[in-house]
Amino acid sequence: MGNVTFQHVSKRYAGEKRKSVNDFSLKVEEGEFLVLVGPSGCGKSTLLRMLAGLEDITEGEIYIGDKLVNYVSSKDRNISMVFQNYALYPHMSVYENIAFGLRLRKMAKADIHERVTRAAKILEIESHLSKQPKQMSGGQRQRVALGRAIVREPAVFLFDEPLSNLDAKLRVQMREEIGKLYRRLKTTMIYVTHDQIEAMTMGTRIVVMKEGLVQQVATPEMIYTRPANMFVAGFIGSPPMNFMHGKFVSMDGASFFETKRYSLLIPEERAKPLIKAGYEGKVIVMGVRAEDAIYKKEELSLEAFISTQFEAVIEMRELLGSDVYLYLYNKEQRLVIRVDPRARFEEGKTIQVGLDMNRAHFFDKATEELIC
Ligand SMILES: Nc1ncnc2c1ncn2[C@@H]1O[C@H](COP(=O)(O)OP(=O)(O)OP(=O)(O)O)[C@@H](O)[C@H]1O
Ligand SMILES: [Mg+2]
Incomplete structure (x- = not known):
């Protein structure tokens, strides 16, 4: 069984002094592709290494399927x-590299051959099996490493x-390959990255971690659209979410986010x-993603535009292929917005910016x- 608890x-x-992983509880379902993400040192590798049996578990239990594995050796x-x-x-050779683990297990030669051939086919390295690693590119070598993992037909x-x-x-290419591999094998995968x-x-x-603590566990969509806190909101998404401080004011049926x-x-x-939740009159933080800024009057009703716009100077214009980012300063704070790459924006110019408050x-x- 490929579930992990x-x-x-x-x-x-x-x-x-500090715990590198702090009270981590999660059930990974069979066939999931779970990603552990977080900044360097947040405990991702430690968690994975405890699951792999390469690191002792200080407290708690890990199960693979129904089996408690705390004291099971890595190879089992x-x-x-x-x-x-x-x-x-x-x-x-590439072939020997892929077969190595199976030979150690004393698997029959014919079975080894079948598994290696099948893995090589999945990874499209059949024609490289007799080569040595040094004759291959980085991506091809990474595929050999994947092959070595596949032939063991693990639960996870x-x-x-x-x-x-x-x-x-x-x-990017290997990302797709691993995705393909996952769809083909449907085996549980747990993947660590800081990217x-x-x-x-x-x-x-996705599990987002910070300093050994889980910040949020959710689908990519939920992590992006409903980040549980400012850390997740700032960590996931590029460029990072804009944050501004302001007072929440509500009167006569209308509510405002007020800055100086x-x-x-x-x-x-x-x-x-x-x-x-009782935030009237209190300072709160508003987060707006770069793509949720509005800079063309046409996109908003006049009324909405007037009440959500401000002036900002374009400090820098950054072209990233299909996207253009404008780094703005509105005399109070800096923010970055995404704009149509075909629109002309010059550095140093002042523009009117609106924010899509529905998506704030x-x-x-x-x-x-997160409050809401
Ligand atoms: N063998 C060790 N002995 C002592 N402390 C360790 C050891 N290995 C890791 N740590 C500490 O545990 C914390 C988590 O480390 P870990 O390697 O799990 O982080 P990570 O999230 O994988 O980071 P990275 O993205 O840099 O790989 C860090 O503060 C690190 O210094
Ligand atoms: Mg690591």
């Missing part, structure tokens, strides 16, 4: 792990930043939960948790 799992390395856990440095044996695949050694283009784009594109579910210089109308439906996120200033 973590129950209150913690890790404190010998001599360390029915998992395959692919690392960042794929560590192929340089003096062995573990990946620890397997693509971070590859250049940008190859990374939020990898997390968003590959995972069926601006007063932005909050649509009634969005304001309701803020009123209900509101956070508690002290706890940084």
